[in-house]
Amino acid sequence: MSSTLTLAEMLAPVQPGLERMRAILAAELTESGPVGERVESLARFRGKELRAAMVLLAGQAVGNEHPELPQVAAVLELIHLATLVHDDVLDGADLRRNVPSVHAQWDEQTAILLGDMLYSRAFHLSTRLRSVLAAQVLSKSAQRICAGEMEQAALRYRFDLPQERYEAIAGAKTAELYAAACELGARYQGDPALEGPPASPPVGWALELREFGREVGLAFQIIDDVLDLEGQEEQVGKRVGNDVEDGKVTLPVLHVYASASGPVQAAIREAYQGSLPAGANRLEVLRAACDLGPGIHYAKGRAQDLLQNALRRAHGLPDSAAKNTLVRIAEYILRRQR
Amino acid sequence: MSSTLTLAEMLAPVQPGLERMRAILAAELTESGPVGERVESLARFRGKELRAAMVLLAGQAVGNEHPELPQVAAVLELIHLATLVHDDVLDGADLRRNVPSVHAQWDEQTAILLGDMLYSRAFHLSTRLRSVLAAQVLSKSAQRICAGEMEQAALRYRFDLPQERYEAIAGAKTAELYAAACELGARYQGDPALEGPPASPPVGWALELREFGREVGLAFQIIDDVLDLEGQEEQVGKRVGNDVEDGKVTLPVLHVYASASGPVQAAIREAYQGSLPAGANRLEVLRAACDLGPGIHYAKGRAQDLLQNALRRAHGLPDSAAKNTLVRIAEYILRRQR
Incomplete structure (x- = not known):
């Protein structure tokens, strides 16, 4: 039944909060002068706002409807936007959601500076909240994201990467903001006396929901990595084989490599x-060099385990429309094909 | 007399605070794992720490020796470091303080991510202070710096730039962190009840010292721009003529251009x-196209006026060793030849 719901329908319980979040975000992306059109051009990258929705859903699920939660959600979306703008520079990606990326429309300098400005603007917005919790949790998240991306770059072509390390990197890249969103939704009270000191780890529902966000985000990234090896371009909606091209050794390949014979390892x-004939496709060569099937099966199983854990946590929440949506989001990711 | 003092001697009144600032900074630039050596390599760019010193001097000058001021100063130095790392990418500069810049030692990706991490780390450190004032002032400063750099890039080859606009850009680039340093030194009390709400503008000594920092920083940048046109490489210690190459129309040129005849304007x-013969030097061509003398004279006069204003503010402070140092710093910039 739930599979026929659109994302917008799923997010119905938090639409009023999302509307307020959008108004705050729109104000943050408005500016006069020559910088203005650059800042305002960012509005075209607004996406599904799933991170913002997670803040509000986690809040509702535990009975927290603090009036500042939409602002917390806007901070999260701004940090996410900053990472996207810089990611496109790092990856040399000229398109983002079918429109030119910032560095493609303006230039790389503008993209670097706009990303920096977005980070600073996000932090400034977070310091205008009544409590410092969001500022502290999210400035930590931003550091973890950057560290994860750097670590990923430093560990390219490492075929002996332990699964734990792979998950730490994939988690930093993708799961961290989902985890922070859920933690803040459950924990943010605008008052340290109620929410606990910011430097302390989350407890109770905040901890459960942080783990829910982390597991969902990590599963999402693992499935992303699977699709990049297994998917057909038409179905996935973007080029596949990027990770092989970029030297990123993802979970399915790590698994195959670990149990492969010496000659197969060498072929991987x-x-x-290796040097390839011009026009050759590294993913095709990899598929010929080994059977990726067992690795893909293993990675999908790991993603399923993570999502089952996440679902168990969500099912433990008190009954509410928001709880149902959190369950559906986890189920939705379990089924995703693109 | 004061001209014979070294910078370290001038900063003697705040050496204990600078020592504590350095310990905090060293801890923030320590990290394990593959990211660790990248983070730790940043220590080699530690400079004169003049911004940190300004926090402590402004504090002492008004009798504020709050124990968290060295941490405030460390936040400022981290933000400054983040801007340097990204600036080198923007400018394609391979050397920084005679050692390879981050993107030259590692790669551009690493430089972008390390800069992002430094911003986030700076903000995280600022959220661990007792009051949110420093976090809020400095996240605003970081936005102004990025906006100023973007505006400068957008206004290249604009020979009709009003002086006010030029100063706003030069101020954002260089004066903003000096202004914030002085404001925070005078204002930070770790308690909103004493320091006023963070979003409110500074008052009293905090306002005076903020203006002192802005004027000193802006004068510094104007003299920098003069040296890039007038200086000899051996004396300035770096290549000159960079601004002409990069299309940055600075105050001396704006002044000359405004009163030049049509043909001279065209030559400028x-x-x-214009297209030049290979190996030709744009600064040489500019010097042949017009007499830069009156523009340089005018810009130096403007820098002097700013520094006289700054000195007047400093002289108004109660007598102290820190006050004397602030006066000497302004005098030192007035005399600088490199």
Whole structure:
């Protein structure tokens, strides 16, 4: 039944909060002068706002409807936007959601500076909240995201990466903001006496929901990595094989490599790093070098385990429309094909 | 007399605070794992720490020796470091203080991510202070710095730029952190009841010292722009003529251009933008196209006026060793030749 719901329908319980979040975000992306059109051009990258929705859903699910939660959600979306703008520079991606990326429309300098400005603006917005909790949790999250991306770059072509390390990196990249969104939704009270000191770890529902967000985000990233190896371009909606091209050794490949014979291991390394005939596709070469099937099966199983854990946590919440939506989001990711 | 003092001697009154600032900074630039060596490599860019010193000097000058001021100063130095790392990417500069810049040692990706991490780390450190004032003032400063740099890039080759606009851009780039340093030194009390709400403008000594910092920083940048046109490489210690190459029309040129005849204006534009024989030097061509003398004289006069204003403010402070140092810093900039 739930599979026929659109994302907008699923998010119905938090639409009023999302509307307020959008108004705050729109004000933050408005500016006069020559910088203005650059800042305002960012509005075109507004996406599904799933991170913002998670703040509000986690809040509702535990009975927290603090009036500042939409502002907390806007801070999260601004940080997410900053990472996207810089990511496109890092990846040399000229398109983002089918429109030119910032560095493609303006130039790389503008993209770097706009990203920096978005980070600073996000932090400034977070310091205007009544409590410092969101500022502290999210400035930590931003550090973890950058560290994860740097670590990923430093560990390219590492075929012996332990799964734990792979998950830490994938988690920093994708799960961290989902985890922070859920934690803040459940915990933010605008008052340290109620929410606990910011530097302390989350407890109770805030901890449960933080873990829910982390598991959902990590599963999402693992499935993303699977689709990049397994998917057909038409179905996934974007180029596949990017990770092989970029030297990112993801969970399915790590799993296959670990139990492969010496010659197959050598062929896998060659597919990633060897010199290829012009126009050859590294993913095709990799598929010829080994059977990716068991690795893909293993990675999907790991994603399912994570989502089952997440679902168990969500089912433990008191009954509410928001709880149902959190369950549906986890189920939705379990089924995703693109 | 004071001209014979070294900077370290001038800063003697705040050495204990600077020592504590350095310990905090060192802890923030320590990290394990593959990201660790990248983070730790940043220590080599530690400079004169003049911004940190300004926090402590402004504090002492008004009798504020709040124990958290060294941490406020460390936040400022981290933000400054973040801007340097990204600036080198923007400018394609391979050397910084005679050692390879981050993107030269690692790569551009690392430089972008390390800069982002430094911003986030600075904000995180600022949220661990007892009051939110520093977090709020400095996240605003960081936005102004990025906006100023973007505006400068957008207004290249604009020979009709009003002086006010030029100063706003030069001020955002260089004066903003000095102004914030002085404001925070005078104002930060770790308690909103004593320091006033963070979103409110500074008053009293905090306002005077903020203006002192702005004037000193702006004068510093104007003299920098003069040296780039007038200086000899051996004396300035770096290449000159960079602004002409980069299309940055600075105060001396704006002044000359405004009162020049049509043909001279055309020759100035040609020096900046025309096609030149290979190996030709745009600064040489500009010097041949017009007499820069009156523009340089005018810009130096403007820098002097700013510093006289700054000195007047400093002289108004109650007598103290810190006050004497603030006066000497302004005098030192008035005399600078490199």
